[in-house]
Amino acid sequence: MKHHLAAAAALCAATCAFSAEGMWTFDNPPLKAMQHDIGWAPTPAWLDKAMRGSARIADGCSASFVSKGGLVLTNHHCVADCVEQISSAEQDRLQAGFLARRPADELRCEAMEVNRLEQIVDVTAELSQATAGLEGTAYKTAQNAAKARLAAACVGSEGSKRRCDVVDLYRGGQYKLYRYRRFQDVRLVFAPELAAATFGGDPDNFNFPRYDLDMALVRVYDEDRPLAVADYFHINPQGAAAGEPVIVTGHPGETQRELTVAQLALLRDRLLLDDALGLAEYRGLLTAYRETGAEPARMAASELFFVENAYKAVHGELKALMDPALFQRKQDDEAALRRYVAGAPALAASTAGAWDAIARAQKAHGMLYPLHSLLEQGGGFRGDHFRLARMLVRGAAERAKPNAERLPEFHDSALPEMEARLMSAAPIYPAFQKLKLGFALTKLREKLGADEPLVRQVLAKQTPTELAARLVEGTRLGDPAERRRLWEGGAAAIAASDDPFIRLALAVDAQARAVRARFEREVEAVVQKNIELIARARFAMLGDSTYPDATFTLRLSYGVVQGWEERGGQIPPFTQMGGAFERATGAPPYALPPSWLKRQPEIRPTTPLNLVTTNDIVGGNSGSPLLNRQGELVGLMFDGNIHSLGGAYSYDPATNRAVAVHSAGMLEALNKIYGADALVKELGER
């Protein structure tokens, strides 16, 4: 990666101040680079406070503590599922927004879990020892068992309050045990209207200038009382100036910067292409479904939001990989590393074959992938019911085994989160489930072929639509009490159940486990083992001044507030609240909500609303705090520009920009538009 950094810095010399590349772990912060690039580096105390002030929303977002009373700031789109779930046909809180004027009005987000990182411990030696000399299934089994053992020991008897994960950093170059404080009682405090949070909708998504109040506040409770928090970020009402250094502490989900060329080629030629096509078709389906009535529109809203966002992201990643220049750079990087390995006899003996082994595993991946994604990953049975049935069926079988022998998702350390998801009271809409499942079953037949035995077994004489209707109409899994009964009843309850989804999940389970086992043996274990070797070779060549691919764990990114050049023009780094009114047409997605229109005279039009920075962030960073050098919150990350989508594979300092809600805009809105006096007061307390 140093090679990249150097190349980027050279480019930057001409077009910007420095390179802001990197998503750095908190136990290896790039202090020297920061000092060099932004003339400042954090102290251990700064880092410590930032770590405990930052938070993760377990299903895929970032967040931060912003008051001593347990208020947590994140994006609206990170709580949209919750807002939808506490809505009804009569009371559409997604459209109308939500504000709890006092704690008693705060509403529980059933499926939401907040994690706060407390400790990182290096367990590389333990993992290396556990898998020494092993291959394939044995390697994977031993690694899973070691991870389960370490995580279980870390959690101890604190399952409901503590979460521990063994994280593969540098694709296995290092293993670290991450220990979190786990919060499962999370309540919604404030969410603006969807129209304000997603102003500009899909057309403006991944674009800038931008005018979104994509913020929400939840509160973490402990033993039914607001959590008392020592480390939180004070919101700075002035925000940051253009050119000012800024730091993001958040949880980037996944990057592919360390992949081999063979892996990137499979992504480009097959996986991303299939993903993009699947998302495009599903998007069309949801778009037309939404038009069929107010209730379908409400049911499909957050799914459509997710799908449009994912489609744009996957499409952007695909286009990045299809750029011959980017691919050539990847090939050059790999060739340089392979030359280095070939020139060092000991390294060559262990590692020279790693790239070819991974290339062979990609062939297996390409072959196994349709069945693996449709059957084991559930793509052919899309919807909540099958997902729940699979959890119940496997949960019964797996929990009967010793912890270390289970599938990793059923390790004791993972069960609390799984149980929370399983028992969630979030409503499941049968009509919408039928649509999703019917679509998925059609894809199952389309991708595997009508003559595939599995397809004949599942569909028998029914159409996908008929089968979906029969399953959804016949199931009782929509009722959390029934799920609890089956979960607690274990294998006997599962065996006795005549629920059609339980029967379906049982009927395909052996085949699903078989393709998973083969995928793990022929693809994952091979890649894991060999990419570790490559990672170690890269360490040998470049030293430790590199950062690992994103893993949805806490990372630090530094940068500055800065626009960029687009088609010869300069995009300024800030937008203002007045701009939202100028851009509004009155028609979605450019319709401001009534609250904004009503309060327009009181809003200072020059108040900054959104801004862009050079921070290197990706999906999963949504909701991350943007901090100044004083550790104050000056913004809330919610997006990247269109060029940032290539960030999955590399960072381009000239054009890759992160997009944030400005602290001043958030406070102005809470004050002037929503009259959230108590919240503003709480946020202002030191």
Add this chain to the structure above:
Amino acid sequence: MKHHLAAAAALCAATCAFSAEGMWTFDNPPLKAMQHDIGWAPTPAWLDKAMRGSARIADGCSASFVSKGGLVLTNHHCVADCVEQISSAEQDRLQAGFLARRPADELRCEAMEVNRLEQIVDVTAELSQATAGLEGTAYKTAQNAAKARLAAACVGSEGSKRRCDVVDLYRGGQYKLYRYRRFQDVRLVFAPELAAATFGGDPDNFNFPRYDLDMALVRVYDEDRPLAVADYFHINPQGAAAGEPVIVTGHPGETQRELTVAQLALLRDRLLLDDALGLAEYRGLLTAYRETGAEPARMAASELFFVENAYKAVHGELKALMDPALFQRKQDDEAALRRYVAGAPALAASTAGAWDAIARAQKAHGMLYPLHSLLEQGGGFRGDHFRLARMLVRGAAERAKPNAERLPEFHDSALPEMEARLMSAAPIYPAFQKLKLGFALTKLREKLGADEPLVRQVLAKQTPTELAARLVEGTRLGDPAERRRLWEGGAAAIAASDDPFIRLALAVDAQARAVRARFEREVEAVVQKNIELIARARFAMLGDSTYPDATFTLRLSYGVVQGWEERGGQIPPFTQMGGAFERATGAPPYALPPSWLKRQPEIRPTTPLNLVTTNDIVGGNSGSPLLNRQGELVGLMFDGNIHSLGGAYSYDPATNRAVAVHSAGMLEALNKIYGADALVKELGER
């Protein structure tokens, strides 16, 4: 192309008898190759009869005359639009099928035109002379004018009965004037139920084994009486045996086998990818729309059929181009030709720069393409109303000019077909038009960006859905009489019209013409001029034993009845009618219609139903006759297997197969299932 032929023949020696590559023009039949490959070659008389027995359906299919009373055989999917148009909510002829037991019951297909090729004349010299020394717009204008002049002289005063087109063969290596007899009174005689014609639906499309009765019969009328036909194909009730030589005479629409590597790269990295994504999303939209009721299902049926077929085709083409081996072969071929050119000084002087010129034009293509496809090609205004409004607005302006100065689609020779389409009484469903237009306007905004002036001009303060509703509700263009009034009223009537679609078409016309002009100048003219040079260099290198890319003109393809090897197993070349009953589940798309189920006891189950052959065909060949050496019809082409989709770029004799309805199956169905005694008798007459 000889290089390819040679390579294919070498491969074939191991796996099959010969290479059947090539879509040959009737004035350059591959007699020697046929004699060598299948031990037989047609006589001039055979070719002459085959030419006049073959026919084209003007909007994109092939067909053939099969009785002296003007019966024309084609695919069901080639007449599905007509069947839909003569249907109503009360009488769904797409589902129920249609049989006219006597001529008086035959129903007019308003929008259908049949062409029969009568003569081919070489006009290369005229065209070369007209464009000598010209570049860019001047080149294009001179060429259009010369083509218009030649076509007009050929049509003379016979516009309603004669059609003449100047065809660019070998991408301009040759120009030929094709003269057709034009038939505009076409009436539906027989169409089976959609369930029988498309049994297996989208899952089985482009697959084999297959069980489709994808046939239909129409009758051509002249002066309100059935056309008397001298040259037609007798249907041979036995069909062809495995291994028997067979000939297809049809109208392959378009291939890209002569494109340069730069053109193929743009297709792969941009155009096909965008097409596939757009089709996938539109497919999802139509799928969900179809589920909203019986009437939407009926309105969307043929569009969904078209979209699913196109999606599979484009996806297959994209995957073919993403195959590194195919692309490498194209690069090698091009390198060989460039070396040949470089080694011949005179050729080098004229042609060495042609590839780079085309590569530069591809850059311009990539840049202009969004606006060109959305605005000039109408992709941003999808639906019938805008298409009609554009015809009317441009027709008024263009017809006021001298013939040779008009846009080519308004040349006198093209006006009869345009008028027929314009005045067609085919119904236009407002609800469905709103869906399509709303979708298209959303894409317009998405692809150009919300800040693009054109988007702001078109949408103003409305959402795409609102605008689509307002336009469709306000238009009178659904009425053929109103269209006739505007067409005949010319520029004055257009200027006076307040129809919202006319106003829209007028408002964007200058911008649309501007991007078209730029596209023609910077892309088309450059490619045309330079690919002609490359075509001539290829002639110099390879002689005339090559065939031109498909141009939706009559071609001959030879091959044999033969299956292929798939995943180690052998796919047999025939399916039988009994197989359809075995495959039927009772649920769409595997539900046989009641007529089949009722007559099952009488149907001989071993009757061949579908077959595969090695003929090299592509889209546009649908409905082509499959002939034996005696010039008898032994099958009706309706599809290719999944490997045939790469046929856009190259032909692989090992796996590329054409799919046909067997003559025996057609006759058995007409006899036993549909009791079409009079038709069977007419088809049997010599």
